[in-house]
Amino acid sequence: MxxxxxxxxxxxxxxxxxxxxxxxxxxxxxxxxxxxxxxxxxxxxxxxxxxxxxxNPWKFVIHNGLLLNVMILFLSKESQEFLKSQGIYIISAKHDKRPLFDYISYCKYINFRKIENFINNGRSFGFNEEYQNHAMKQEIYKLLINKSTKIKCLDMMNIGPNITHQIYNFNGAKNSLGELTFLSCDSSIDSTFYYGLSYICKLIQKIDIKRCLDDNLGLARLIEVQKNLKCFVCSVYDDRVENNIKYENIGKALIKQAKSLIHLKLIYDDDFFLLSEILPKLINLKKLKLINIDNNDYQLEKYLEISTFSKLQVLHIEIISSLDIAINMIKKTEGNLMEVLLGSTIYDEMYSGKFIRTIYEYCPNIKVLSLGINDHNNNDYIEFEVLLKKSVQLQKIVIDGSFDQSPSNLLLEKLVNYAPKSLREIRIFNDWEITASDLELFLEKWRGREPIVLYFFMDLQEFGYFNDNLLSILKKYREEGVIKNYRCDDEYQDFYFSW
Incomplete structure (x- = not known):
């Protein structure tokens, strides 16, 4: 080796x-x-x-003090003298010898929150005053900007509205931040900081706004000046705030990026901020993920129906009023869809079978899929069997049911008899009444195939039944290698959209 x-x-x-x-x-x-x-x-x-x-040292660090110790070794003499003038004595004789590797030069991530935390906890170094903390943070940011050859990611989440260190003005900022590709942030940060970034950061490919609670003009400008923005992720939902903001500036900035955007993910409530005219313009989208926390967004559905996403590969939508909307969208794609996940969808008799048929007719490359089977409609099982036979690349499936507890024997029988060899994970919603005998028969027949991952979603009151009747069976078949792993969860978003 x-x-x-x-x-x-x-x-x-x-x-x-x-x-x-x-x-x-x-x-x-x-x-x-x-x-x-x-x-x-x-x-x-x-x-x-x-x-x-x-x-990305912030990802691996366990002891903040040790990471700060290492960074201190790389501070310039000017920085050391400045810190001494602020009453911070951190350099001793034992630190005269530099490390064998220039660690800071490898750093491509700056995580503001982690830096703030480990410096705020720097009492072991003898600095406790606010001005000392400020001085120490300044020198660490300067070190990272000056020594890191190419910063690829800025993570500015959870640092509050005021960033007191204008890193874009530090020596070396143009070189180190000029090729920034990923920004994680929120809209509470002062606009002037985003204006500063917009002067030198024009190659960002992904912007992830974890909390967008206002129409930040600086953030809108930063979005607008990007030359190749491919991915935009944004959450405007926050149950602590009444959000009636229209977000016109951010919306207009996104319109200017319509041709380059290939990935759009929005988590929102009823006050949907994205200007309605942008959706039909996103003709190059490959991934579309829309999660409405509250209710159906009928205005959005209207624009989804008139939009054409011929290049779409991933479609995740939470809460739509009718499967017919998804069916029409899928029919307008060109066979590129690999993932279709629809959360909180009612699989009524009129459209459930038609939806399954649309998948196997228009999505030959489907790998991840959610669907519903109406137990009162035998045609759904017929279509489901055809789907399993034709979807030779299917890897993961979520199976929903009707509102009443449907018996699982026929469902599990179809899966074990017709599932493609590629299938690796099955997620079953709690609309299915899974008995111990049905589960054991399914797993016994699965023996000899590639081990499967089983993931169950259920209400809290169902956990007792799960533990009493199913848990020992799952443990047994995992030990025997039939099951790779299993989970039981009541976190809806994780169950549906954690892939």
Whole structure:
């Protein structure tokens, strides 16, 4: 293995950093431990692992003080003298020798909240006054801007409205921030900060506004000046605030990006901020995710019906009044759809079978799908069987049902007999009454196939039944390798849209 060149090792180590299919709550610690062990193999492995660990050090850090210690070692003499003048004595004789690696130069992420936190907790260094905290933060930001060759991501979430350090004015900002590609932020930050970024950051490809509670003019300007904005994610929903803002400036800025946008995700309530005329203009969209927290948005549905997304690959919509809207949208695509997820949808007898048929006729490449089967309509089961036979790339499926508790025997029988070899995960909504005998028969017949992931959504009152009747069966078949993993959840959004 020591003969592998750096490029091959780097690809392998990158794979160690994240596996979204694992159900670990301490995933970051596992990633860190895996990469950390690579540092001790030999010098070559160490040289490859260090840049990956320091690409986003905030992701892997467990002890804030240790990270601050390392950064302090790289402060310039000018910074050291300035901090001394503020009563901060952090450099001692033991710090005279620089580390073997120029760690800061590898950093491509700046996480404002993490920096604020570990400096605010810097009492072990003897600085407690507000002006000392301010001075320390300033020198750390200067260090990152000056030493980091190419910053790719700025994460400014949860830092409040006032950013006191104008990083875009620091020496080296044009070089380090000029190729910024990802911005995570909220609209509460003062407009002047976004204006400052807009002068030098024109290559952002993804903007993720975690909380958009006002029509921030600076943020609108930053959106407007981008030359290749591909992805826009925004949440205007906040149950703590009554939101009656129209967001005209942000909406107009997005209209100017209509040709380049290929991914749009919006989480909103009834006061939908996106100007209605933009939706039909997004002709190059590949991913469209619209999650209305409250009720059906009939105005949105009207514009969805007149829009054409021929290149669409991913369609996630939460709360639509009729399946017919989704059916018409799917028919206007050109066979590119790979994911179709519809949450809080009523699968009535009129459209449930027609929807399934539309999928297998117009989506030959479907991989992730939600659908509903009306137990009172035998035609739905017939269409479902055809879907399973034709959808040879299907990997994950969510199966909803009618309002009453439907028996699961026929559903599970269709799945085990006709599911394609590619199927790896089944999510079952709580409209299905799954008995222990039905589940055990299904799993016994599944034996010999690739292990399946089972994910159940149910109300809290159903957990007792699940634990008493199904849990021991799932544990048994996981131990025997029939099930790869299983989950039972009452978090609706995670159940439907966590892929």
């Amino acid at each position: 020591s003969k592998l060149n750096k490029d091959v090792l780097s690809l392998i180590f990158e794979e160690l950093t994240f596996d979204k299919n694992r159900f670990y709550s301490n995933l970051t610690r596992i990633e860190k431990r895996s990469l950390y062990s690579c540092l001790f193999v030999n010098r070559l492995w160490c040289e490859v692992a260090i840049p990956i660990l320091w690409d």
